[in-house]
């Protein structure tokens with residue numbers, strides 16, 4: 546059996562200083578190896594740690610993660626960092642602490658006024674304002690490239706008819722998909738979800754021409770899969786980890802997320818009589834904001850595919 550070396554408080558202090566310099570204060574004297582010691586970080590305040598770990602080099606957990614001390618992120622400091630970033634997302638990923646502070650205190654719009662994406666105030670894009678904006682450009686594509694905020698507002702408010710009104714009807718791929726051709730295409734797949742996924746062009750075209758469900762007749766839904774024929778909702782959630790999620794379901798949010806509802810707040814729910822209409826809204830939003838998708842460890846059991854790093858629909862402030 547090995548003998549425990551009993552250190553004196555003075556010896557502990559000497560070794561701690563040798564390892565860490567004067568980075569830490571020790572408000573209570575060292576007692577013994579088997580008792581955690583209270584340590585005070587000059588930046589972050591008190592924490593407790595096993596004495597031996599501390600002597601071997603471990604220190605303040607907040608220093609390790611680069612967390613700034615309380616009160617560090619003043620508005621001026623946040624602004625300074627925001628100026629270094631081109632987008633809200635860049636700010637969030639490079640200066641998470643500053644972002645969180647700015648977000649919680651409502652400074653984001655002000656300090657990020659130079660970010661060109663989605664920073665117009667809620668309610669800015671009314672139909673009339675959008676029409677005026679659309680008229681400045683020659684085509685949908687020109688608008689999309691020059692003013693993504695207006696472009697996405699058209700989709701978010703389901704005002705696609707404004708596109709037709711200003712730019713003329715879109716060249717249709719629908720001519721290609723007659724009922725017979727779409728039906729033949731769908732019959733190659735086992736479930737409706739597979740048809741939607743692998744024959745999306747035919748699927749969309751059939752829906753717009755009004756014969757989707759007829760063309761899908763006899764093809765079953767995947768077990769637990771989204772039913773395009775039944776009523777459905779589009780929902781928009783704020784995760785407590787800071788991200789935003791959009792999704793569709795034939796059920797309620799509560800039933801869809803049994804056991805997980807404590808992980809988010811529901812910001813918005815919109816009901817559709819036909820699931821396919823909900824799917825179209827979701828598809829538009831997902832493809833339009835795909836550059837803002839969250840990538841990282843799974844946040845919900847259903848995965849990360851419809852999670853975004855920022856409030857893409859700018860609905861959070863409205864709900865607050």
Ligand SMILES: [Zn+2]
Pocket residue numbers: 586587588589590605606607608609
């Ligand atoms: Zn620290």
